[in-house]
Each structure stands twice: as structure tokens, then as C-alpha cells.
Amino acid sequence: MFYDLGVRDFLDRAETVYPDRVAVVDEPGQPAPSWGSVTYRELARRARAQAANLDALGVPVGGRVAIVSHNSARLLTSFFGVSGWGRVLVPVNFRLAPAEVRYIVEHSGAEVVILDPDLKALRDIVSAKHVFVLGEDDEKVWGGDGEPRPWAGDESATATLNYTSGTTARPKGVQLTHRNLWLNAVTFGLHTTLSDNDVLLHTLPMFHANGWGMPYALTGLGGKHIVLRKVDGTEILRRIEEHGVTIMCAAPAVVTAALDGAAKWDGEIPGRDRVRIVVAGAPPPTRTIERVRAELGWEFIQIYGLTETAPLLTVNRFRSEWAELDPHEQAKLLGRAGTPALGVRLAIDTDGEVLAQSNTNLDGYWDNPEETARVQEGGWFHTGDGGRFDEGYLTIADRKKDVIITGGENVSSIEVEDALSSHPAVREAAVIGIPDEKWGELVTALVVSEDATVTAEQLITHCRDYLAGYKCPKRVEFLTELPRTATGKIQKFKLRAPYWTDQDRQVH
Template identity: 35%
Template sequence: MTNVTLGDILRNNARWYANRPAVICDGQSLTHAEFLKRANRLASGLGRLGVRHQDRVCVLAQNCIEYLEAYAAAELSGLILATVNYRLAVPEMAYIIGDAAPRVLIFEAAYADHVQAMRDKLDPGMRYVVIGEGPDWALPYETVVADGSPDGEHWQVSSDDIAYLLYTSGTTGRPKGCMLGQTNQVASAAMTSFHMRCAGEDRTLLVMPLYHVGAKNIQLAQHWAGGTVHLARSFRPAEALATIARERITVGHLAPTMVQMLLDEPGFADHDLSSLRMILYSAAPMPLPLLRDGLQRIGPVFAQIYGQTEGLGTILPIDLHRPDGDVDDLRRLASVGHPYQGARMRVVDENDIELGVGQPGELCVQSPTVMRGYWNNAPATLETLRGGWLHTGDIAEIDAEGYIHLRDRKKDVIISGGENIYSREVEAAIAEHPAVADVAVVGAADPKWGEAVTAFVLSRSPTLTEAEIIAHSRTLIAGYKSPRRVIFVEDMPRLPSGKINKLALRADLAGRVGHRPEPRPPKRGRQQR
């Protein structure tokens, strides 16, 4: 597959499965032939706006057919599609767009005010294209499509080209753009499709946002087999249940918290979910009580996948989900599975020396799905890809059978509702409040969200409140990253090095489960960091 490009998948599907639906969303439907034609038109239309090979095109939108068309246009023409998380605050969006330096920003009309607020911070030569009715300073999306050729252009696309630029937060708090190449994404499509056992008659429901690598990877896997993607604008439990029953969905991709919300939805039992053969869950492990409930009420359909934007990882197949099995079954169930076929994994110590069975260390990956590097960030690239291995930042053990057991997150990532939230980024936002002397952020176990962002705050003011901290943080970072709980403390526990001891804070938090004590009187003055 070394010379195969993503455009080949689109062209093959349009030829082999011309009249089969490719994507259905919000009342719209395109066959594979129609999908190719519109993607060709869009790529050609963007070219007539001056966009050239390996130029970036950013997309700021919720899930919609136009989003997938933009992806496909890049896949066909050798443009680089860069995504922008629509849930971010305007300064965060402006940083990503500025870093990607696109020639064109495609945005939904609903985000026109956001774009207007950052236009003076962006390249004055950038062109704007709006999906829906938007401002007069943006070209209508359909005009750009209509101006393009349905047969495309004579693009010189190489398997060595970068296909996507997907941004993921780093430990420094600044997002990093993962350069995902054509070859990387063809391998992702083939490997995931194999483990999903995709077929042309499959109908896959996507509810995860398309700025996430997970949603895009599942879409590619389904289209690798020429099947149909049902794209939800966003996740709504009642709507998801109705779609599964009405459209006879065969595959779904959900975070565990979404599975819980489906099971908790009133009228759950009124929907026929018998068409489902697989629910892929990711972003966090499935709690055992939830898994048992799901298996009983939906059936033996659950499979777990693990990975990150930088590269794919593991699969725990359906047949290994045995919560009532023997000790070996439970050991495997506590893992995130074994590596994808074609991938290698190992754990290493702080000197990158490989560790043995059952020894915890940093999980490293070699795979054709691993990114090319970080955009405009050579130091982070060299550090993360040193020695020819992707260093994931996750602490794991590998057992004697080769199953991967995650033990901790080296980068202090908090996984809440399927979103990765980095504690340092939240800490930096809270620390900007003038009454905050010190802050540390950790994840607290939460039955609905998996983890809830919790901030320990040392305050300079006796009147500072939880509500003020949350409101302040929301002006700098996305609402979902802001703390759900603030605990005021008199002092911060510290390690001998002077760093805050987050293990002690997590232990403190565990002792507070089930009650919310009154804030402690704040200690005056800043603590030495």
C-alpha cells in the first residue's frame, strides 16, 4: 500500500459502489459517486482561490457533510486539512489558525462572530468561506463548489504528502499540530477496518466530532470497505437511539460516558438495537459495572480501541469482553488490548531502555500510522519520536500475553466526557486570576464524565469563590476544560524538588468523596514554587 493515496479510496468507491450511500447527515445524503464529484468540485474551487499543493485549509464547524467534503478535497488534491475545535475559546482558536497559517478558513455560519473576533489577529491575505448564510466578507461555500470542476484537476498527489494537521494539546499547554501523512492515514484506514471487520453493508454511526482523530479514523475505516457513514451533528442520546433503530446501524463509536447516557435515556427499551454488531469505545476504559449493564441490555457488541492523535494503538476485541470470566479473562479486560496488526509496542524507562513483562514504563509505539511530527515544532518532534519510536507519554505495563495495561498518564491528561484536558493548561488559566496565589489541577473520578476537572487553589483573598474561578477560566479556555469543582486549601503539598505533590492531592481528593466541605480559610501570600 506504499503508493496508495486517500484519493484512491474515494475514486474506487465512486467506481465500484457508485449508488451506495457514502454519507448521511441531517437529512442530506450523498452516494459515493456524488461524494467524489462534490469533493472534486470543492478542491478545484479552492485551487481557483489560489490554494496550492500542501497549502493548509482550516475548518471550523460541527459535524456536517461539508466537513467530510473538505477532508475529501484535501485527500484528492494534496492540500492539508487543518481542524479547529469549535468548543475552544476565541484566543485558542486564533492560536491554532495562526500556527497552521491556512490560505483559506472554511467555517459554519454559527461561528461567524468567533471568526470576526479574531480576524484582526489572522493573516490579512487569508480567504474565508462560509457554510450557510454568513457575512459578506466570506464567500458562500456552495459558490466555491459550483466554481470547481466535477472531474477535478490534474493534481500531483504523492503518498509522501501530508494529509491532515490535527491539533492536540501538549504538556506545555500550547496545542501541537500532528502532521498525518497520506501513507499514515491509508494505513490507519486499512488496519482499523480490519479490526472492525468492516464490510460494504455496514452502516456506521459517528457522533464524535470530526476535529478528533477518532471520528476521522472510523470514517476512513468504513469507507475503506465502501460502506455508509451516518454522521450526527453532535451526540444526543435520544437522537442516537432513534437513528440506530431507524437506520439499522451496525457499528457505533462512543466514549464510555456516552454509553452510560444511552442506557440512562428514558425510553431506551423502546428502541430496537438488534442491528448493532459492534460498539467501539475509546477515550477511557469502560467501568466494569457499566460494561456488564451494556452487555446485558445491548448484547455482546463492545470492543475497545486505544490510541492518540500521534498514532494508533490497540484493540480489545469483542470476544475478550468477558466480565464474568476467569482470572485471565478479567486480566485482559483490565487492559486496553493488544497492538494492532502491523504495530509494535514496548515500555521503556527514563533512559529509553526497554523494560520486561509487568514493569511499568512509558509506552512507545512503532507503526505505519505514526505521525510525521509536530508542525512548526522540531524540538517536540525530536523528543516524541526519538529513536524511531512514538513516545506516548502514557505509563503502562505489558503482560506476558502482550496486552497493554495503562497505569498512569505521564502528561497529567484528564479524560472527561471523551475529551483530553491537560492540567497544566487549566492551571495556567486559573493562575492568571489576580487573587490566585497557587493552583494545581487533577482529575476526580466522576460517574458520568469519567473524570471531572478539579482545581486546588491557594488564594490571596478570603472572598474568592469557586464561581469566580470557574467564570474566570472560561474567559481563557473552553468551558469543558474549566474546573467543575474548586477546593480552597491553606497550603500545597510539595515534593523535595519543590514541585506540587499531585499524588498527595489525589489522596486528599479521594478522602473528600461524597461530600463537599466548606472552603478552608485561604492562606495569605504566594507560596514559593
């Protein structure tokens, strides 16, 4: 017999097995009144009410509902209240400019838009038929005890429409089906050994690839969600201590914030030998991985994937075979993207691009058949990342467009960034290629440092201890901060722009 997989399966199980257990502890300090502690029984009731209210508004199965919100219990509920009864949730990056939000709402055809109170001014620019504000309009969205119209379920139906961060051109709407999300959540839970004893601190924006699937996976297992509205290193440690947090998902910038918070923390670091932190977005420097394990005492897990793959493709977790190695070597091994997750097949094409086959790959890009065909050519998803696959492990060499070709040699910016970041004066580093008449492209480092005495020559000399001469930066510039997307990825196109504006081509 065949039964469709659906995201509501996770909430249904939690309500059945753990109805009186606390499901979520909402952010206490937010502009909308906090929901406080909500049980799974109550979370399910509010999700049903949301679906019933969408029925009353006339939003059909397949209709799009956009929500522009910081992390909140209301957003968590919407993953089920919208998609669970056949509509399509469109979680929008709350850091986007108004024009970008307007584009996403219009492009997706959202009939309903739900706004964070800090973003209520967007009411005047979005074109949706119904616009609500968290807190002010709760009764219209989550109020009442109505029962929604039954939905038979369809695992091939689009459950969420997630817009990519748009580092180039217009953002694309990634269609993820119920099957995509269900399998990603279950596989993610398996590889991170989730259980009903886990407490998740939402250090990752829920809008980003649906919190990587943790809102589904942890709910299905009856774990506890702790909402964090704003990332702050000290506050992360305080919440870990207060709520007994056991797991977090984060971009590298969050890891740095936690390490900074630990440097000012009075007493033993909360979560030592208990917390596991799952990191993605960019390969962290080896030194950072060492510090997480030594200074915080947390388990470091690295994953790799894209919004288009729901996102899990690979996972890298400590193996017993590495137990006799020294911590530095262990950290280097953990710095790889990892092994294919269960059900994932990987390949490297002749150009060095990473290709993936998985049941979590996107159904397509919304209203963009040409781009859908391009990234799915040959039955593989084309990631746009360059890498190598050795002995069962994937290593990301670079975004293909970020490979620096200097003097005819390929240089991985990640490798140079890793060497720079091992210098104690370097807080963050990004490496790009800039046009050079002699070498083609010059390896250039943009560095953030809190040590005003460190010099460019000192950093270049430091890199020579780790890298071949042609890989070392030939130029170092100091910045106060690096531009990032909402999910922590450095926006290298912004760093390159001043150097390439007068060039006919973006390679040299």
C-alpha cells in the same frame, strides 16, 4: 512497482464500485441547509468541485485549508476534496475559544478557513485570505462541475494537520501523512471487521484524529455514514433504530449518554446484538462495560492511541477464550487497552512510559522541531502514558503525570476511579493527588452523583472492598460536573489547580 498510497483511494473506490449507493445522510437539524442523502457519485463530484475551487483561489499543493465545523456532510467531503488533491486539511475543534481558533489558523498558515454557521462571528478574528461559511458560501466551496488539476500523489506528504486538545500550554499541530492515514484506516477497518454492509453513526467528532480514520475506511468499503451533529443519548438510539446503525466510535462520555437514554427508552433497545461500539479516550469503568453489554446488548470494543499515532495503537475485542468466564470477568478483560494493532510494536521504558513504533506515527509537529525530536527519541514515539505490557495486552496505568505517590506508594488514579464507579450512586469520578505534609500526596476523589444522600464516608468504605487501604480516597468532594476536553477526556489539570497553586512544584 511502487504506487503512492493516498486518501483519495478510498473515495475513488467507492465511486467506482458503489456510485449509486447512499454515502452519507446529513444531519437534518443544523443551521446550514442539510444535504440530505448523498450518493457516492455525488460525494465524489462535490469533492472534485471543492478541489477545483481551491485551484481557482490559487491555493497550492501543500496549502492549508482549515475547517471549524460540527459533524456534517460538508466536513466529510472535505477530507477528500482538500487532501485528495494535495492540500492539507486542518480540522479544528469547534468548541475552542476564539483566541484558540485564531492561534491555530495563524500557526498553521491556513489560506482558507471554512466556518460552521454557529461560528460565523470568527470571520472577524481569523487572518486567512479566504473565509467561507457553511451553507452561505456552498457555491464557492463545493459548487460547480469543474475538474481539478491533476495531482500525482505523494504518500509522504502531509494530508492533515490535527491540533492536539491543548490540555497544557499551546496546542501542537500533528502532521499526519497520506501513508499514516491510509494504513491507519485499513488497519482500523480490519480490526473492527468493517464491510460494505456497515452503517456508521458519527458519534465521534470528525475533527478528532479525523474521526479516528473511519471517514476513510468506511468510504473505501462503500458503507453508509450517518451524521450526528450533537450527542444526545435518546437521539443516538433513535438514529440507530431509523438507519440500522451497526457501528459507532465514541468517548466514554458518549457511552454514558447512551446508557442514560436507554433508561428512558420505551421498548427494546435499538441495535441489540447488531451494534458494536468502539471506545477510546479513557478506560471506562468495568461496571460501564458490563452495562453496555447487558443493558444495551452492544459489542464493546476498546482501542488506545493518540492523535500523534493517527490514532490506532491497540485494540481489545472479545475473544472466544473468554466465553466461559462470567460477565464481570469478561468486562475486566475488555477494560485493558488491548493488543498491538497489526504493524504496531510496543515497549515500556524504565520509567514505565509506553513507547510505540508504527507506520501511523506522526511525521512531526508543525513548526516545532524540538518537540518532534523529543517524542521521537530513539526511534520510538513516547506516548506520555504510563502502563504495563503483559501477555500480549497493554494496560494503561495512568498519564505519567497523574500517578499519585502517597506514603511512598504509587497509586493509579484509574484503578481508584474504577472502584468508585462501581458504586451505584456514582455517575462520574476523577481521582487526583493533592499535596499533604504527612503522606506527600493525598488520594482525593472528585465525584458527580445524582444521589444527594450518598456520603463521602460511604464511598470510601465502598472502595475498601476493592482496593488496598493506601489506595482508597482519603478525601471525597462532590461536584456537579467534571471539566472535559471536546473528545471526552477529563481535564485533571483544572481539577488539580486549586490545590497546587501555592506550591513551588507540581509533585509533593
